[in-house]
Amino acid sequence: MKRRERESSTIISSPGVHAIMNRSEENEREIARLKSYDPNFSKVLFLDFVSSIYNKFYTWYGTKDFKNLSPFFSNTEIQSSIHLLNKRIVNEIVIGSIKISEINNLETVTGISVDIEANYTINIQDKKTRYEVVERWYFNRKAGVLSSEPEKMRKLSCPNCGAPGNFTDNGECQSCGTLINKGEMQWFVKKHKILKQEVFITKGLAHYEQERGTNLPTIFQPNFSEISARFAQKHNFDWNSWRLNFSSNIATNYFLKIYAAWSTNKLEDVRNLLSDRIYESFMFWINTYKKAGVTNKLEEIKISNIQAVRIDIDKYYESITVRIFASALDYVEDSSGNIEGGSKNNARFFSEYWTFIRRNGVEKDTYNLSTCPNCGAPADKMGQAGICEYCNTKISNGDFSWVLAIITQDEVYAG
Secondary structure (H helix, E strand, O other), X not given: OOOOOOOOOOOOOOOOHHHHHHXXXXXXXXXXXXXXXXXXXXXXXXXXXXXXXXXXXXXXXXXXXXXXXXXXXXXXXXXXXXXXXXOOEEEEEEEEEEEEEEXXXXXXXXXXXXXXXXXXXXXXXXXXXXXXXXXXXXXXXXXXXXXXXXXXXXXXXXXXXXXXXXXXXXXXXXXXXXXXXXXXXXXXXXXXXXXXXXXXXXXXXXXXXXXXXXXXXXXXXXXXXXXXXXXXXXXXXXXXXXXXXXHHHHHHHHXXXXXXXXXXXXXXXXXXXXXXXXHHHHHHHHXXXXXXXXXXXXXXXXXXXXXXXXXXXXXXXXXXXXXXXXXXXXXXXXXXXXXXXXXXXXXXXXXXXXEEEEEOOOOOOOOOOOEOOOOOOEOOOOOOOOEEOOOOEEOOOOOOOOEEEEEEEOOXXXX
16 A cells, blocks of 8 residues: 555656656557557456466466466566476565556567566565565567457456466467467467566555655546547546545445444455456455555545546457545554554545556446345355456456456556
């Protein structure tokens, strides 16, 4: 969470607002160009695909299961893993943020660079060390290839038959026998590099610093007024009325309920409101605080303003990003109630960019936040996978209503 700056931070100094907006506009143009060749392209699904690839890469790194990623990685990356077989184990992988840094639409190849902030534990000869990293991954695909539907993208399945990934060393699907040439049917990782790596330090969990981004200008999507008008026309509603309703019934209610669950270490109460990636990140930090014998609490939360700043629509999903300005009593206390950091008396002012997603065609904006949006049963048995045990339906992918997908701190938000 942003209110506590660890002594060792992985955040790379960001450029000025104008430079960020120029880069965002360039990426917007390239995404639009990509969609002209591939109308199935979904930024939401692509980043889910990246998340799956990243997790599987490190989970299977140096193990015999790594062969099941053979269609999705260059030979150089695969050989690197084989070289470390049984020498290096990576686990406890937590992704903090994933963002597209550059898109190149070339005549024969489409390339997308993605920056990933994460932390994980490396075990070498029974010695465990946890690192926080910033990595850049380069994805390539043959120009003109159509993106797969959500089910195939999320499960890293065979891009030909859709069967769960089970490949030979040379990338042949063991279900349909198709040889999956890299980039011919799906994205593959040409290379990746570590931009920054530091030993993860938790001794600063109760350390607070001055907010750095609260007073920065809000970054709006280029042509946001036109895009919001098209969004309203698509759903046949008045934009301003809908925006106010979304701010109060979704953004505000989610914000208050999620941070209440955070403060009491009861994230299961809001599992139905969170995407898988953000749930995993939250749980990592909650467990880190628990191991340190402290709890981070936010009380008397007050929201002063909510600004809608971005809308994305593709074939499968739509998303909306809002900047939320708030204040709270934000402090860290130990098991005896002693204050280790922050203040129980003076409010701390901050802002964050929250991105919500839902499946295209879903018109439902609000529902009882304590129930499953599919069957209406109490949302008390969602489990870590976000599957309702009453109706056996996965809730955390936005198929039934809005779910919170991303929280970005104001000092690093790039549009």
